[in-house]
Amino acid sequence: MKVTIYGSGYVGLVTGACLAEVGNHVLCVDIDPDKIERLKRGEIPIYEPGLDDLVAENAATGRLAFTLDPAEGVKHGLFQFIAVGTPPDEDGSADLSHVLAVARAIADNMSEYRIVVNKSTVPVGTADKVKAAITDTLAQRGSQVDFDVVSNPEFLKEGAAIDDFMKPDRIIVGTDNPRTAELMRALYAPFNRNHDRVMAMDIRSAELTKYAANAMLATKISFMNELANLAEKLGADIEHVRQGIGSDPRIGYHFIYPGCGYGGSCFPKDVKALERTARQVGFKAQLLAAVEDVNERQKERLFDKIRTHFNGDLKGRTIALWGLSFKPNTDDMREASSRTLMEALWDAGVHVRAHDPVAMEECTRLYGERPDLTLYEDHEEALAGADALAIVTEWNVFRSPDFDLIRKQLKTPTIFDGRNLYEPRHLEDMGFAYYAIGRGR
């Protein structure tokens, strides 16, 4: 089948490469000439394990191609996927200008039936706006062409996106046209083995499903973080509590890890956008507001613990920081807890010696060269002479470090662990002052 994908960012590229991998002919359209040039040369603009090979292999067969020209894109695919960004406005609602610009570009060039598929995470009601944008543009051209709009949200996790696409839990198809649902089912047939994963539903339910999934996951995390803070006050250990409740299959072990807050391009943005959508229809989404609020405060927990440990005397100190990305296996630092921590440390006059296995380039892009930040290629090097170590991201390489070396390198053996990687008793036996989340102190 022929597929066009607008937006060669994270979602667009993964979708394009995976659809090409199973035999479709995919054309990716982007407005950024630099990005398209680099993609044509086989350079991937983002870090995602396995994506570079998948793109290179499919580009070599000719099944995956790139262009700047939307007219070529509209001509190419029966399926026209919109996978452009929806950054948050100042008020938290999703900015749809890129999505609607693509819709108009499709309509400008459309001369036969097309299925326009919304893959970007967009508020409930966006499909109607896309439909209206296409209808209006066609009317301005005095042209009458049939089309359908489908909501087909993505559920890709950064770092595991290819696997998530290839072996999806569910494929949500929101459409009011049964014939379009069948065409979408045919497109997704290669990913739909063993049992039927396609769930066809009305468009608005599909749009809400995406937000509901992320909001539910974010809620689980904020709930656990709230309990972790309470456990500290009560002298309980949240790790025991986590295992105790996770064993109930109705609760489950997934996504109940307490920590220094969730980040990334999805949870913070989607929780805010859903709350905003609720407000627009006169509904006060109290739980969502609390989930967001708890998370904002949780991102400050490590700094609070550091400040308390040093009795507020932070100016001129040095902190070693392990982990900059919002989670392991990505270089993405959007809404990362490391940023909240670093910015607070800098404000307090602290020098940060940081290491991340892949996100250091991204860190330099965000913060530039600054006198109170030094980046180290080696996580052990970052320790030398620091007053304490703070851990923000649970990269595997941090899970079993050389504690003797840490103790020798730090001025005082003190660890602030935002991801509960170690056993407090072991660390204390080794002479560390060890601060975790919800585990005593």
Ligand code: UGA
């Ligand atoms: C998330 C969802 O998991 C995907 O299903 C969804 O498709 C995606 O958003 C999206 O909307 O595109 P992602 O943002 O890549 O994926 O990252 P997650 O693996 O979900 O982690 C999000 C954050 O939650 C991280 O900062 C992580 O450290 C934190 N987290 C996760 C916890 O603090 N505790 C947990 O138990 C799990």
